[in-house]
Amino acid sequence: MTIKKFLEQGERYFLPHLSIDCVVFGFHDGHLKVLLLEWSDMNEWCLPGGFIQHTEHMDDAAVRIVNERTGLKNIYLRQFYAFGDPLRQRNKVKKQMPKGAKPNSWIMKRFITIGYWALVEYSKAVPIPDQFSSQCSWVNVTKIPALILDHNHIIEKALQSLRLSLNDYPVGKDLLSEKFTMPELQRLYETVLNKKLDRRNFQKQILSLGILERLKEKKKGGAHKSPFLYRFDKRKYQLALKQGLRASVG
Amino acid sequence: MTIKKFLEQGERYFLPHLSIDCVVFGFHDGHLKVLLLEWSDMNEWCLPGGFIQHTEHMDDAAVRIVNERTGLKNIYLRQFYAFGDPLRQRNKVKKQMPKGAKPNSWIMKRFITIGYWALVEYSKAVPIPDQFSSQCSWVNVTKIPALILDHNHIIEKALQSLRLSLNDYPVGKDLLSEKFTMPELQRLYETVLNKKLDRRNFQKQILSLGILERLKEKKKGGAHKSPFLYRFDKRKYQLALKQGLRASVG
Numbered sequence: 001m002t003i004k005k006f007l008e009q010g011e012r013y014f015l016p017h018l019s020i021d022c023v024v025f026g027f028h029d030g031h032l033k034v035l036l037l038e039w040s041d042m043n044e045w046c047l048p049g050g051f052i053q054h055t056e057h058m059d060d061a062a063v064r065i066v067n068e069r070t071g072l073k074n075i076y077l078r079q080f081y082a083f084g085d086p087l088r089q090r091n092k093v094k095k096q097m098p099k100g101a102k103p104n105s106w107i108m109k110r111f112i113t114i115g116y117w118a119l120v121e122y123s124k125a126v127p128i129p130d131q132f133s134s135q136c137s138w139v140n141v142t143k144i145p146a147l148i149l150d151h152n153h154i155i156e157k158a159l160q161s162l163r164l165s166l167n168d169y170p171v172g173k174d175l176l177s178e179k180f181t182m183p184e185l186q187r188l189y190e191t192v193l194n195k196k197l198d199r200r201n202f203q204k205q206i207l208s209l210g211i212l213e214r215l216k217e218k219k220k221g222g223a224h225k226s227p228f229l230y231r232f233d234k235r236k237y238q239l240a241l242k243q244g245l246r247a248s249v250g
Numbered sequence: 251m252t253i254k255k256f257l258e259q260g261e262r263y264f265l266p267h268l269s270i271d272c273v274v275f276g277f278h279d280g281h282l283k284v285l286l287l288e289w290s291d292m293n294e295w296c297l298p299g300g301f302i303q304h305t306e307h308m309d310d311a312a313v314r315i316v317n318e319r320t321g322l323k324n325i326y327l328r329q330f331y332a333f334g335d336p337l338r339q340r341n342k343v344k345k346q347m348p349k350g351a352k353p354n355s356w357i358m359k360r361f362i363t364i365g366y367w368a369l370v371e372y373s374k375a376v377p378i379p380d381q382f383s384s385q386c387s388w389v390n391v392t393k394i395p396a397l398i399l400d401h402n403h404i405i406e407k408a409l410q411s412l413r414l415s416l417n418d419y420p421v422g423k424d425l426l427s428e429k430f431t432m433p434e435l436q437r438l439y440e441t442v443l444n445k446k447l448d449r450r451n452f453q454k455q456i457l458s459l460g461i462l463e464r465l466k467e468k469k470k471g472g473a474h475k476s477p478f479l480y481r482f483d484k485r486k487y488q489l490a491l492k493q494g495l496r497a498s499v500g
Contacts, residue, residue: 015362017265054360058332
């Protein structure tokens with residue numbers, strides 16, 4: 001679809017007043033980043049977002065949007081919140097009108113946006129900007145610039161949801177190597193939570209969830225005592241993703 | 251608004267394709283119920299739901315909807331999920347057309363619905379049906395009839411969210427007396443989780459959250475040893491509601 005057609009006739013293809021915004025968090029070696037797009041000609045940064053086709057499932061729309069706008073594939077997205085402030089409309093913030101949009105365009109009206117987040121290993125996920133964007137980049141969560149509309153608030157809410165989800169769902173598959181050490185897993189949790197955790201408590205709690213399998217081999221090559229290697233029990237991990245961590249215990 | 255005007259001109263007042271459905275859970279004396287409405291003339295049960303006015307905040311719409319449809323006031327609602335299946339439309343399930351609605355009416359189209367839940371003390375919350383409904387009743391969560399559209403699925407998801415939220419947020423204020431015993435609080439958790447909890451583990455975990463205050467007085471009148479009375483520390487309870495339970499610890 002051309003940008004002109006999108007701006008003038010978008011409502012023929014998409015549900016009006018409804019959008020999707022995706023907060024793709026990237027983890028690598030102790031850093032947590034988020035994927036941002038820069039609108040061409042506007043010098044404005046925003047989340048990768050888009051709209052829902054009339055006969056498309058909303059969750060499918062989220063996957064399609066991330067793929068179309070950033071090039072990333074096979075991203076596991078979790079819906080986390082719907083943002084329903086009536087001031088969420090570009091007409092209220094004139095300077096943020098996309099180039100070529102008229103004031104009465106469908107895209108200038110009020111939008112309720114559904115937020116999704118994902119957590120990926122960013123060194124493996126190389127983003128590509130789409131036709132609307134001049135850049136698509138991983139930005140450190142501590143250094144996010146002022147974004148359009150309420151996108152900064154959406155990222156805050158997504159970060160809260162990601163952190164709370166550590167209580168409820170397992171995290172780590174696809175982010176760590178297949179075999180990993182306890183300190184590597186702890187570092188992932190510390191990065192997401194942005195705080196130090198007690199080594200012994202962490203080990204005790206994470207083992208009590210019953211989703212880890214300790215291997216006989218140890219990690220080699222370090223200067224200190226070789227640490228044990230672990231891997232996720234695939235069946236229990238999947239079960240916990242579906243039912244929550246508490247259900248998987250015992 | 252008359253029913254005729256609502257069906258014919260609803261889009262003048264409400265955002266199209268968007269609805270809200272509220273799952274109001276009621277707790278009392280070991281029972282967990284949910285508030286359901288019966289459509290007049292249709293013999294169909296459903297959740298109390300409604301639509302978002304063009305300039306209204308979505309969260310305000312949810313509060314208004316519960317009030318208008320059930321008479322309940324001051325309900326603390328938590329948004330939990332948006333349901334985006336393209337089959338969510340009354341045109342796909344002909345028998346569920348509201349009396350007086352035409353096939354091309356706005357209300358027959360696809361709706362994405364935003365789910366909210368609340369937990370109240372049902373013996374204190376006496377519901378009143380609105381003009382669209384012949385009944386508004388508390389129904390035991392284990393005895394819910396077949397509801398319209400995907401409303402049974404919405405209740406299941408709300409129940410999952412309510413149960414997970416026990417890990418993240420405090421529960422009990424406005425559901426128990428101001429002063430309560432540890433067994434009374436445990437019974438509330440057991441009712442919501444629908445399982446027995448170990449007395450000692452429960453007490454240890456709930457005290458570790460730091461939101462309870464043990465009083466000097468004990469409960470009188472029982473046959474056995476008088477149990478201690480507790481109450482919530484208001485400041486810490488409110489903080490935990492905002493920031494999550496983990497943040498309130500320490």
